[in-house]
Amino acid sequence: MDERGGRPGVSGPLQASRGPGAVGERIVGGVFALCAGLTALVMLGIILVFITEAVGFFTQVSILEFLTETRWTPLFQEKHFGILPLLSGSILVAVGAGLVALPGGLLTAIFLSEHAGSRVRSILKPLLEVLAGIPTVVYGYFALTFVTPLLQGILPRLEAFNAASAAVVVGIMILPTVASLSDDALRAVPNTMREAALGLGAAPVDVTIRVVIPAGASGILASFILGLSRAFGETMVVAMAAGNSPHLTLNPLESIQTMSAYVLQAGQGNIGLGTMDYRTLFAVGMMLFLITMVMNQVSQWVRVRLGGIR
Amino acid sequence: MSRPGRAVKEVAFRALVGCAAFLGVAAFVVLLGDVLLDGAGSLSWHLFTNFASRFPERAGIRAPLFGTLWLLVLTAAFSFPVSVGAAIFLEEYAPRTRVTRAIQANIAHLAGVPSIVYGILGLALFVRALDLGRSVLSGALTLSLFTMPIIVLSAQEAIRRVPRSVRDAAYGLGATRWQVIRFQVLPQALPRIITGGILALSRAVGETAPLVLVGAVTFIAFTPGSVSDSFTALPVQIFHWASRPQDEFRGLAAAAIIVLLVLLLGMNTLATIVRNRFENRSSGEGRHT
Numbered sequence: 001m002d003e004r005g006g007r008p009g010v011s012g013p014l015q016a017s018r019g020p021g022a023v024g025e026r027i028v029g030g031v032f033a034l035c036a037g038l039t040a041l042v043m044l045g046i047i048l049v050f051i052t053e054a055v056g057f058f059t060q061v062s063i064l065e066f067l068t069e070t071r072w073t074p075l076f077q078e079k080h081f082g083i084l085p086l087l088s089g090s091i092l093v094a095v096g097a098g099l100v101a102l103p104g105g106l107l108t109a110i111f112l113s114e115h116a117g118s119r120v121r122s123i124l125k126p127l128l129e130v131l132a133g134i135p136t137v138v139y140g141y142f143a144l145t146f147v148t149p150l151l152q153g154i155l156p157r158l159e160a161f162n163a164a165s166a167a168v169v170v171g172i173m174i175l176p177t178v179a180s181l182s183d184d185a186l187r188a189v190p191n192t193m194r195e196a197a198l199g200l201g202a203a204p205v206d207v208t209i210r211v212v213i214p215a216g217a218s219g220i221l222a223s224f225i226l227g228l229s230r231a232f233g234e235t236m237v238v239a240m241a242a243g244n245s246p247h248l249t250l251n252p253l254e255s256i257q258t259m260s261a262y263v264l265q266a267g268q269g270n271i272g273l274g275t276m277d278y279r280t281l282f283a284v285g286m287m288l289f290l291i292t293m294v295m296n297q298v299s300q301w302v303r304v305r306l307g308g309i310r
Numbered sequence: 311m312s313r314p315g316r317a318v319k320e321v322a323f324r325a326l327v328g329c330a331a332f333l334g335v336a337a338f339v340v341l342l343g344d345v346l347l348d349g350a351g352s353l354s355w356h357l358f359t360n361f362a363s364r365f366p367e368r369a370g371i372r373a374p375l376f377g378t379l380w381l382l383v384l385t386a387a388f389s390f391p392v393s394v395g396a397a398i399f400l401e402e403y404a405p406r407t408r409v410t411r412a413i414q415a416n417i418a419h420l421a422g423v424p425s426i427v428y429g430i431l432g433l434a435l436f437v438r439a440l441d442l443g444r445s446v447l448s449g450a451l452t453l454s455l456f457t458m459p460i461i462v463l464s465a466q467e468a469i470r471r472v473p474r475s476v477r478d479a480a481y482g483l484g485a486t487r488w489q490v491i492r493f494q495v496l497p498q499a500l501p502r503i504i505t506g507g508i509l510a511l512s513r514a515v516g517e518t519a520p521l522v523l524v525g526a527v528t529f530i531a532f533t534p535g536s537v538s539d540s541f542t543a544l545p546v547q548i549f550h551w552a553s554r555p556q557d558e559f560r561g562l563a564a565a566a567i568i569v570l571l572v573l574l575l576g577m578n579t580l581a582t583i584v585r586n587r588f589e590n591r592s593s594g595e596g597r598h599t
Contacts, residue, residue: 024488025486025487028488029487031395032398032399034395035391035392035395035398035399036395036396036404036413037413038392038396039396039413039417039420039458039459040416042420042431042455042458042459043416046431049435050430103330104334107331108331111327111328111330112331114327115324115327115328124334124335127334127338128334130578131334131337131338133574135515135574136516136517137545137552138341138345138516138548139341140549140552141345141548141552141560142344145344145348145560145564146341175333175334176334179334203316203319205320205323205324208323226422230424232424233425236519260519263429264519264522267429267430267522285426289423289424292422292423292424293419300418
């Protein structure tokens with residue numbers, strides 16, 4: 001580099017590790033360590049923000065009321081702060097999305113890993129990636145302007161805003177995630193297991209169902225939980241297509257509101273700092289954060305601890 | 311089971327699996343067709359030059375398009391250096407201790423946090439606590455937090471692909487840690503780091519919910535002139551137009567979606583080009599050694 005300890009004409013690698021350069025070395029290392037530390041601070045920031053604002057909320061609403069009250073009307077005259085309607089909305093959408101994405105994703109993964117030739121695979125895999133890269137607001141538009149009218153043709157009692165359309169589209173949205181992770185799990189199953197089963201006279205379909213899927217079960221299960229967690233936290237599709245009316249129902253034909261959609265709705269206006277409206281946003285957000293965090297952790301735990309193939 | 315029964319079962323299963331696999335493809339085609347049919351009529355030159363308007367025939371995406379470009383540049387500037395620094399630390403410096411494992415697990419967790427949670431954090435931290443207001447700066451900082459874990463994970467993978475032998479050889483010649491990183495690891499890993507960074511940014515560009523929470527406004531008739539100006543972005547504009555009942559606004563939403571998708575397609579193509587060029591070059595190098 002320069003004359004200070006380097007050799008003229010040689011760029012870098014032959015420089016001595018001691019001397020004036022050593023201080024610089026340590027500074028560079030420290031800067032990188034700070035960068036890594038910053039990512040840890042982000043998590044700490046999320047938790048701190050939730051704790052400080054949620055404390056304000058729970059001094060006015062008991063945790064018991066929050067978890068058991070069946071009405072959620074924070075923006076009305078008569079206020080009720082029960083998370084259950086929002087929770088049921090989120091669960092309804094996640095379960096509905098799961099009905100589409102879990103079987104669809106697993107079957108796609110089976111096709112990719114067991115049946116598709118390398119050419120079909122090299123087309124389908126990137127296409128699924130593209131599908132996964134489409135912004136959620138586009139899926140929201142699709143749910144609102146295409147899927148809802150389509151479903152209304154089949155189910156005339158379907159409301160203009162309903163949980164079913166949102167759930168179907170969220171399912172399409174998370175299908176690539178489930179398919180891709182399940183595909184990884186199936187491809188990790190050694191070929192010797194398939195060959196042994198085939199050699200014993202098993203039909204290919206039985207090899208897939210009785211040998212390959214059980215062997216990859218932990219990875220498949222992990223992909224299912226992760227997919228459901230993403231569906232649970234999804235915001236835009238639900239906010240656009242499922243309406244914004246929180247009530248405790250498991251009827252997918254009705255309009256509902258999920259936790260994420262409430263946060264979006266409450267955050268849209270210019271809400272005052274320290275008001276109850278402002279605090280509900282953090283209380284609901286904290287629940288959403290905790291539940292998705294637990295689901296992600298379980299997914300990871302399933303993959304690592306229950307790993308079928310050793 | 312009898313032979314014919316077995317064959318029927320086999321064919322049925324193959325058909326089922328094949329159909330399911332093309333469900334995703336079919337959904338993609340239908341979605342794209344729907345957007346193109348709805349939006350093609352609203353695509354015109356003045357869509358790009360006009361600001362938002364109550365009259366659909368006069369409304370355009372000038373403000374949200376500029377807002378998105380501002381966000382893209384600022385988010386890249388904030389998140390890319392820090393994320394790559396963190397990845398370098400985790401791969402090249404960090405001892406394999408419990409703290410390192412905790413940081414690593416934490417990053418994986420952050421990548422799984424719903425984007426709206428980042429919006430809540432951005433609202434509390436940037437808009438309120440740091441008093442940056444509902445500005446393009448708050449929006450970009452929020453998107454940066456959302457993007458960082460994704461870039462860190464992909465940059466780590468890129469750095470891990472550089473063979474151990476390269477580092478050992480450089481250290482053996484007396485290079486310091488930073489010299490090994492600067493002259494050996496980074497040059498080889500950089501194309502893939504950039505590819506991962508572009509893909510992560512393309513996810514940030516499509517994000518709506520965090521921006522709505524930090525206060526992207528829906529109706530502005532100017533483009534941001536500085537980082538403290540208020541802003542809107544393409545996805546936010548799409549959200550608001552699509553939420554209106556009139557068909558004309560839905561057409562505008564679809565047209566804006568087409569513009570957004572073209573932007574994302576461009577970013578993805580760029581990412582692929584960067585990666586492929588690198589792969590060709592490295593295989594070329596392989597022949598000489």
